[in-house]
Amino acid sequence: MGDESLSEWAERRDTKIGRLRAVPIVSGDGPKGAHLNPDAPRAIERWNGHAWEPYAFAANLAEAKRILYPEANKPPARAPGPAPKPLGSGTGKHRRPQAPPSNQR
Helix, strand or coil: CCCCCHHHHHHHHHCCCCCEEEEECCCCCCCCCCCCCCCCCEEEEEECCCCEEEEEEECCHHHHHHHHCHHHHCCCCCCCCCCCCCCCCCCCCCCCCCCCCCCCC
């Protein structure tokens, strides 16, 4: 088939161990797109190297995303350096003049 050795394949497979996925718990033919039924409960599954096993439960898509992507919940790091200067007063040359308010009803 390919030129990949068994050890390379095993290493590639092992890098996926511990990966999480959210599967909607809905009736039908099986898992659908994650964006469908955002209010449906989700089963969080973990890849153990051979099969997906139950890991956690989420009440909806938003909660599932908090479990799957914990780094997105952290506040962004503040960039080092001086604070930006406050904006001055005035409209500035680059701003479009405001249209006078119309009194039509």
